[in-house]
Amino acid sequence: MSKVLRHLPELDGDEQVEVARLLNDMSDAQAGHFARIYRSRRREPVHILLLAAIGFVGAGGLHRLYLEEFALGLVYLFTGGLCVIGTIYDVIKYKDLALRYNRDVALETAETVRQVYDGASESGDV
Structure with missing residues (x-):
């Protein structure tokens, strides 16, 4: 945890x-590299909430586009947030949406960092 x-x-x-x-089995250098990448790619839950709330005034789906769920974002955009019901659901569950997205980003980032450091150690660069 430290x-x-x-x-x-x-x-x-x-x-x-x-x-x-994820950071538990990483070295300090790997954890620092992970933190820089993850911080730039993660999504703040409050941003998702604000974008979802915009769906109530006509631009539904912006939060889904922000979460890189392009197909669902377009569906929301063209159906008024699935007749506002989907938007209401997403406003209630915005923290879960952010956590799911950020978990996926963390897993991808950890895998990338491990591959970079494993590749560097095999070539003798580390």
Whole structure:
């Protein structure tokens, strides 16, 4: 847990636990590399909430596009947030949407960092 607090102190709750689990077997250099990439790619839950709330005034689906769910974002956009019901659901579940997206980003980032460092250690660069 100390690595996540040192490298990503802004995380909390379930996201912090997920990231701490990934950082557990990384060196300090790997954890720092992971933190830089993850911080640039993760999505803040409050941004998702704000974009979902915009769906009530006619631009439904912006939050889904922000989460890189392009097909669903377009469906929301053209159907008025699935007749506002989908938008209401997403406003209620915005933290779950952010956690799911951020978990996927964390897994991808951890895999990338591991591949880079494994490749570097095989070639003798580390």
